[in-house]
Amino acid sequence: MEQQFVFMKITMARWTIIYGVWLISWAAAVSVATGTESITSWIPAMLGMPILLMGLMCLIRPAQRKIWMHIAAVFGVxxxxxxxDVFRGLAAGRDLFASPAAGASKLMLFVTGAWFSVICFRSFIWSRKNPPD
Structure with missing residues (x-):
């Protein structure tokens, strides 16, 4: 098996799948829990779907893992x-959680998007330092 970057004993392809599923699940849970019919509650799923697909493509076509992970990283950013956007309301002096579901979703996107982007960048740096033999 080819050596790969691993974070918390999980490969980046699997983290990408996990993160995509997380975003889709979050959107579904928030939309169902709030009973909203707004398309904006599904934005995390709209971003999670391509991330999930890129993770699956890494497993299906590992020879092209580099391109799939770069695409996933772009979506992470x-x-x-x-x-x-969570900070726009704060800067305008509005209550962050005037709409609790929207505020929580924006905060989740900010925190998890930063986390996913950082581990993607760490994996790219690791890959540069550890080229295939």
Whole structure:
């Protein structure tokens, strides 16, 4: 088996799948729990689906893992940037949790998007330092 970057004993392909499933599950749970019909409650799922697909592609076509992980990392940064919106309300002096589900979702996107982006970048650095033999 080829040597890969591992974080907490889990490969990046599997972290990508886990993160995609998390985003989709979060969107479904928030949408069902709040009973909202707004499409915006599904934004985490819209971003989680391509992340999940890129993780699956890493397992299906490991020879192209580099491109799939770079695409997943781009979506991770987009998730993070979407979460930055949580600070727009704070800067305007509004209550962060005036809409609790929206505030929690934005905060989740910010924190988890940052986390996923950081471990992606760490894996890219590791890959540069440990090229295949």
């Amino acid at each position: 987009i998730v993070f940037m979407g979460g930055i």
